[in-house]
């Protein structure tokens with residue numbers, strides 16, 4: 001029986017939700033034209049089916065991926081799901097269908113457009129996460145390190161191990177403003193929680209002094225005879241700069257850290 | 272009393288001509304309860320207006336130098352403001368920057384204040400406060416001062432991740448002429464001491480687990496290009512010898528930037544030879560990752576780089592007998608010789624071949640730059656370019672428009688500093 005195509009799946013955006021969509025697609029002999037999460041723009045061209053996340057179904061799909069494709073493929077789609085590539089979820093479904101047909105070898109098919117699309121997406125995610133390991137800036141407020149980023153991909157799960165190791169004895173919060181969630185860390189534990197907004201304003205004299213010293217360093221280290229703003233821009237795209245101390249103007253006054261939270265997330269933000 | 276701000280300004284300004292700012296070469300997790308770890312691939316934290324990566328807080332401990340190297344802004348006879356960080360002040364600044372994720376660590380160098388030994392002692396004091404008192408686990412690159420006592424070099428090496436001794440100039444004669452207080456021997460002695468120390472520690476580590484570390488991220492050096500008359504071939508041969516003899520991790524090149532009027536040096540109006548520096552980095556990459564030897568790249572008969580063609584393309588044009596390479600059969604080494612195929616795309620080709628033979632469209636997806644590669648490979652027996660070009664046509668097809676404009680704009684100099692970002696770029700950038 002040929003698969004039905006002209007319809008759209010909608011799900012809650014979770015990884016288990018996506019795997020449930022994969023399950024439904026097989027069970028109902030459907031190949032949806034799009035799989036949409038709440039983050040996606042909703043188009044209403046086709047009939048849409050709401051797929052409720054079902055942990056039994058998602059676990060079955062995951063076991064199937066591990067045994068019939070490979071454990072690497074399972075890790076790979078988990079990463080791909082964090083990326084922001086166009087039509088991400090439908091591409092993951094297409095990849096899995098190919099994988100179930102050809103087995104573990106699917107991971108080598110780098111030249112196949114269906115595989116390559118996801119590989120490039122994961123690469124982009126990893127590159128952005130690596131960028132943020134360097135470009136992210138903390139401001140210290142009452143002993144807590146706070147940061148806001150605006151990534152295109154969901155990078156928090158990727159940068160968590162790095163920062164939680166490097167600053168293991170600190171309390172810190174990294175707010176992903178694009179995806180409205182935050183990584184919170186305290187010695188011995190870190191987790192990612194929903195968070196709508198975080199305002200950071202330094203007011204402490206020592207903090208402002210350190211920021212000024214860093215700006216001075218950044219400005220002084222450049223060699224005038226080799227100024228090259230194009231190169232600077234290709235290495236450090238403008239979109240990262242609003243959150244970076246060295247590209248912000250000197251601040252002289254400010255208020256305490258404020259935090260509007262959506263859920264019961266904000267132990268750290270109570271400071 | 273000078274403020275920290277004033278000192279930072281002076282001692283950054285005095286350190287900025289040093290090229291190396293990499294934080295790579297050692298992976299280390301943080302000890303629980305302490306601050307700092309290190310990523311083997313290095314991390315760029317910012318980029319300055321000249322486009323170079325900022326990874327480390329790069330400053331001098333002091334610029335009150337008692338030597339008189341003609342090419343250097345800090346030389347004794349130059350009229351410039353002087354400053355010296357106290358070890359505590361610099362350690363505190365490093366911690367404050369690191370904690371806010373501004374930097375990967377510290378790159379500490381210094382002018383010779385008093386003697387080589389007193390300078391080293393001051394630097395050691397800074398690093399001991401960081402490592403022993405503050406238990407800092409981030410990256411430290413320290414410069415050994417030529418002529419310092421061996422024991423001090425060892426002590427510094429136990430605190431640092433990477434050490435470097437700058438060769439400064441590519442030949443003894445030039446060093447003698449331009450840096451009268453330094454001898455080649457003074458430079459090479461600590462370099463070989465560090466090389467031996469690294470080798471010995473590696474040995475001992477396999478025997479006893481608790482051998483104290485010594486320069487785990489290896490040793491690097493830097494030379495100034497364009498202040499003295501050596502050819503590209505001489506510089507590249509020296510580079511290759513340094514990798515072999517002293518097991519260096521990196522050799523950096525710095526286009527000479529005229530900072531002083533001196534009859535022994537190029538005139539103040541001379542532009543820094545950025546293209547030459549760029550070509551040297553490309554060739555250096557071929558030595559380290561592409562299996563080329565210095566003599567394959569340049570020779571006594573052709574001692575200088577082609578201004579329009581990068582060294583890899585240049586080799587390919589001069590070795591028509593090696594091509595075309597069949598992508599579906601060639602081994603890794605042969606693939607690496609093809610212009611337009613880099614380390615990453617060569618690896619991907621090998622991986623993708625396991626699941627079937629490749630077509631042109633697929634090669635593009637693997638990151639092969641077909642614009643260049645098309646003249647040098649076959650895909651399933653067929654050459655994508657369809658026409659074969661003669662030497663002159665190849666030269667014009669492969670010289671990039673950017674290359675033409677480069678002497679003026681120095682637009683695409685992306686190899687200045689190499690942490691992960693540039694590394695990736697170089698590997699995928701088909702040099």
Ligand code: SF4
Pocket residue numbers: 336337338339340343344345346347381382383
């Ligand atoms: S020793 Fe020479 S190169 Fe080093 S700071 Fe002093 S004058 Fe400059």
